[in-house]
Amino acid sequence: MHTRRRYHHGDLRSALLTRAEETLREKGPAALSLRELARDLGVSHAAPSRHFKDKQALLDALALTGFDRLDEAFATRLEEAGDSFPERLAAAARAYVDFGTANSELLDLMYSIKHTPEASEDLLAASQRWTDRTVGLIAEGQRRGEVREGPLERVGVGVFSTLHGYATLAASGSLPSEVREQGLDELVAYMLRGCAPAKAD
Amino acid sequence: MHTRRRYHHGDLRSALLTRAEETLREKGPAALSLRELARDLGVSHAAPSRHFKDKQALLDALALTGFDRLDEAFATRLEEAGDSFPERLAAAARAYVDFGTANSELLDLMYSIKHTPEASEDLLAASQRWTDRTVGLIAEGQRRGEVREGPLERVGVGVFSTLHGYATLAASGSLPSEVREQGLDELVAYMLRGCAPAKAD
């Protein structure tokens, strides 16, 4: 007797996203095709359109899951981290860099998608939420007196740029190989000096 | 009598690149099609294959022109800049950021292209050449005693990450609007503190 499976296995939408990420990772963004996805999952080529109005809609949704997982990894690292600002900044850096190296094509998709003329509302929100989260970390440091005073948008932009740049460079393989993991502590020290209070001694 | 024009106007290859960059800028990377390019230029759809074996080959060539122009802008700014390290770092930052905001889709292409399974030799070289150039700037600072000692790959990575991150964030519109131009001086100061010699006073 026909059990709970709807047509193929119950949740085509998430199956499409999962498969899409696999081929993105394995064959690159240019190889991503709705029809091939449908074939891989054993449904007709028109089936995906019930769940994503567009190929772009699927890409947006995929990027969104990326931001969700980045947030999650970020939160997890922060929970595990110590209480001091340097430790928390290091945890954030590690979360970002690890995510970027483990999901380089996805990270690229997450940020390149803004260049498409019509960017999804949810995606812009997710991107903004992620920005706010890392800026929030700087605010923490400020309250503890480990980050110089001033408006957050100005004080935080350096650290945010460094984190983003390092993560994307690591993801695109543009970082000298001897740097990566060992370089992270040094990068954190660099950021700390950069945003340290004006004068202490 | 048939003048010097070969078939259409003499240099299809560069005409393709020029037109490709226009549509990249105006309609985004997804809208780039060899056949439409050919139509726009009034040649047959098969004509581009004489100059680019592949769509990917055209994209690679386009990214390459991007690196060339970035190098050029960088060199020009450095010539105009004063002699001091802070001034030269500021000039470099401005060159990078201006290029990124004026050519955001192209900058994205230049770096995302490494995620394609088969990356062109020339393109990797151009990317490396650009990295070397900015690291060279750090080496300058080191010789003048304005940058801390240590191996260049380790000392330079912070500044390089910050520059790259700021430029790509600016390009993707992820930077709070009030920051951009005014924020650059502050960013330079942040980088200078980050890579300053260990102790001075």
Add this chain to the structure above:
DNA sequence: ACCTGAACACCGTTCAAGT
């Protein structure tokens, strides 16, 4: 509600043939 099958306009790539 969810999917199929056929149809349409488009695409990248190849290749014999033209000048």
Add this chain to the structure above:
DNA sequence: ACCTGAACACCGTTCAAGT
């Protein structure tokens, strides 16, 4: 040397029709 025209396999999207 450089380009055309036809051909092939593929693609995204739409829509009537099926269950």
